[in-house]
Amino acid sequence: xxxxxxxxxxxxxxxxxxxxxxxxxxxxxxxxxxxxxxxxxxxxxxxxxxxxxxxxxxxxxxxxxxxxxxxxxxxxxxxxxxxxxxxx
DNA sequence: TAGTTGACCGGAA
DNA sequence: ATTCCGGCCAACT
Numbered sequence: 001x002x003x004x005x006x007x008x009x010x011x012x013x014x015x016x017x018x019x020x021x022x023x024x025x026x027x028x029x030x031x032x033x034x035x036x037x038x039x040x041x042x043x044x045x046x047x048x049x050x051x052x053x054x055x056x057x058x059x060x061x062x063x064x065x066x067x068x069x070x071x072x073x074x075x076x077x078x079x080x081x082x083x084x085x086x087x088x
Numbered sequence: 089t090a091g092t093t094g095a096c097c098g099g100a101a
Numbered sequence: 102a103t104t105c106c107g108g109c110c111a112a113c114t
Contacts, residue, residue: 065095
């Protein structure tokens with residue numbers, strides 16, 4: 001709980017395995033529901049190994065960008081999780 | 089300091 | 102269903 005960016009890192013880092021969160025969801029958890037734009041930008045410029053950005057997907061259920069298009073098979077795992085979000 | 093950018097979202101055509 | 106447009110925020114130049 002320091003800055004919006006800091007929260008985003010913590011939240012994304014706290015995403016459990018086998019689950020995913022949309023950029024907007026993360027923004028909401030960061031107390032800035034309207035900053036979903038910034039969330040994507042922050043993760044993009046500050047991609048840390050400790051942060052599973054691949055678990056963060058678009059609200060539409062798409063993987064988004066992750067590694068600029070290098071999604072890898074992890075989408076397979078996400079594929080299942082993204083359904084949960086829609087159900088949720 | 090101000091302007092541009094981007095891994096976005098929602099609504100409208 | 103797909104495509105286009107406007108709007109919001111933080112970081113970058």
